Amino acid sequence: MTAPAPPATSSSAGALRAWLTAAEPGSRTQARLGRFYVGWLSFRANPLAMVGLAIVVALVLVAIFADVLATRDPLIGGDLRTERLLPPSAEFWFGTDNQARDIYARVVHGSRLTLLVVVLVSVIATPIGVLVGTVSGYFGGIVDTVLMRITDIFLAFPRLVLALAFVSALGPGIENAVIAIAITIWPPYARIARAETLTVRNGDFIHAVRLQGASSARIILRHVVPLCMSSVIVRVTLDMAGIILTAAGLGFLGLGAQPPLPEWGAMIAAGRQYLIDQWWVAAMPGIAIFVVSLGFNLLGDGLRDVLDPKAAK
Template identity: 50%
Template structure:
């Protein structure tokens, strides 16, 4: 009885329709497969990795791909395949953490600014404009350098950089939502601004936030890898994709596998998130859906 009732629930039917439409989109299926594969690799990295990702074996240094070392070894004899798997775990955690925090804060900031308006809106949006006036990577580099090179600094810097994207988008949605009749009815009934924002404005922006969050995941992984590449993110011997490419470029002419495989994983992961985000945008946009 409970399952039958759940199946007829409007939200359940909406979710089922969304999944059905996504299943008909080849790009959405491809993106979903890529992201699912990366999540599984990151989750089961300790079981799939044949070697310790930071274990040194100088007798095996800079060996090419083989049956024993699928992606070859680095200058310390560490298995690159194992390091790439653990790098997937780090990149996925960074992406989800940054998007979760930046998306939550950006949504709250944007919804508050758009709904309340006036001087608060002007102040918040001018601050967001200042942050958006800098290229994402340049601002992230400045913040990470100010805090000192570390993975924590990179996560904080990328999070701060991504907040204005969500705030700007949600603010536009809030400006439209606040003119709706049910908002006026809530005000007449005595509801406070905070309650209206949490129960009416933000829920109506969730679809937009989900799409932007999916697209931002790829950018987040790319920016975090870029910070590690220039020495402001993860530090050796941490198996992070950007840091691996940074060291591997020194051996690129003779040991091509060192930088190639981490770079391919970044490429495939970013493409997967972008393709899936584009498909979600098409499905969740009511104008396209009609």
């Protein structure tokens, strides 16, 4: 049966809306688009979630167009005799630091490092957590016991303390900081994936797929993992603020990005000795961390309401 095509671009918005909200979709594509549209309407109705989305989108755009938004060099300062520790002004919007570098340029270019850390940690940690959780929940028994006890060991330590231990062993640097944060952040994802797997592993559709000869690996990857992803995505989004704070904490202690890279935590560390008289040196990157962390938290709360029906009730 040929699925009905969506309305032409010249059709009214009402016709497109009716096609997306059809009670009986004519194809899988129409059903997926319809679920996405309904979810977007629910997300859009939450003003705080929209604020979070705007902040995250702004962070991405600032990172992409950093060279256009901030034309001064974030690594090389100006004249130390006349441009050192200048307050915010029309020429230097966020002031200058102790090396006569434009703080605005450093904050803008630092958004690239922040976004890079968030993306890399999420890409590394999420598959590890989902794989451990789904395998543990699907097989149960000794496999579940071993994997969950390993997970409990990681959960027993505060995240920052554990990240400090790994970075100390690996050595300072942005790459090692990413690895250390990823190693410490996957256990909650494993817990969530295991809980979701336990609810579906004995479902009729799983038994049907197993009777058709599907292997355990295929069942986990093709049928169990997709059902776990909505809850995991919400947790990852909420954890992005924690990733930013952990990376900033490592940078503040000198174990993350190394000078002269414009990492926000390292900028706060460099400005703490001028906090009383030249407050802007530490305050500007601190405000950037606060705003971005708030944006990810608001976005995560909005996604939780959309993707987790139990939480919305």
